[in-house]
């Protein structure tokens with residue numbers, strides 16, 4: 001029998017979402033795509049596909065269970081060793097996504113500290129981790145690390161390259177803090193800091209997340225940390241204990257991707273050059289895009305701030321009809337009033353096409369100002 005009362009409530013929720021301009025649905029990108037995070041254009045690499053095919057042949061498609069049951073295989077050991085070495089970390093623990101890795105890390109670490117301090121622009125996975133941990137949190141203004149006064153029993157949770165603003169954490173301020181730091185490198189890993197090998201910090205006061213579905217072009221994620229914290233994660237992190245391990249083909253392809261990122265530095269350089277040039281074009285309408293240092297100029301994440309969901313949706317739709325995929329970013333991804341289009345540059349689009357998109361966007365953007 002149909003439960004019409006609940007169906008009516010579902011309909012009412014959907015109507016409210018639509019009326020607030022917050023309705024979303026998955027849509028296949030058409031035209032030139034500036035909405036994904038495959039920054040180095042690696043996801044289409046032949047070498048990755050071949051590494052995946054080899055692993056599939058040898059290890060089969062599914063992992064068959066969680067890592068603490070039959071889901072563990074030598075592929076995870078090999079990948080974690082290679083990943084820890086690549087990022088210069090004592091240990092690494094593989095997860096099927098960055099979202100799960102962050103939930104695991106935040107819920108495991110937060111209860112050990114007297115205070116948990118979070119940047120106001122932290123990603124949803126970090127926010128949800130704190131919520132699940134049921135600990136008190138203090139939110140500090142975006143990139144306000146230098147104003148914090150911390151002790152070694154404080155935990156600072158922040159990102160290296162912020163996913164929606166495209167700006168970097170103040171590393172010097174972070175280094176000056178006494179607190180333990182949980183640093184999410186989802187968007188910087190592979191592209192920034194020491195040839196993509198990540199921020200260098202003392203591992204006795206640091207744990208990090210790196211994801212492989214963005215610059216590494218595959219999927220999955222790792223927590224980088226001390227051997228002792230890894231041991232604790234294995235013994236208490238629910239996303240590790242209670243979830244089927246990713247198919248072994250995932251770590252196999254990640255290992256191939258690490259080799260490409262290590263060898264092909266031209267990819268990073270081409271992306272940085274493209275980012276600086278696109279920013280220069282867009283700064284005609286938003287001069288703040290150029291008010292950054294040399295590294296800020298190289299960030300491939302460029303926010304085009306519209307300040308209202310309907311405006312962001314209209315601009316994005318107009319761009320789409322002209323052959324450019326630039327998606328509207330709305331609440332809860334950003335705060336109400338901070339709605340924007342997020343340009344995400346990648347080597348899967350040529351520099352000429354990226355500049356063409358930027359010039360077209362400038363003309364359109366002027367109409368919206």
Ligand SMILES: Cc1ncc(COP(=O)(O)O)c(C=O)c1O
Pocket residue numbers: 096097098099100102123125159163184186187211212213220221
């Ligand atoms: C800063 C940040 N952390 C973590 C994640 C989650 O990573 P994944 O997409 O692998 O789940 C994202 C995803 O976009 C992110 O932007």
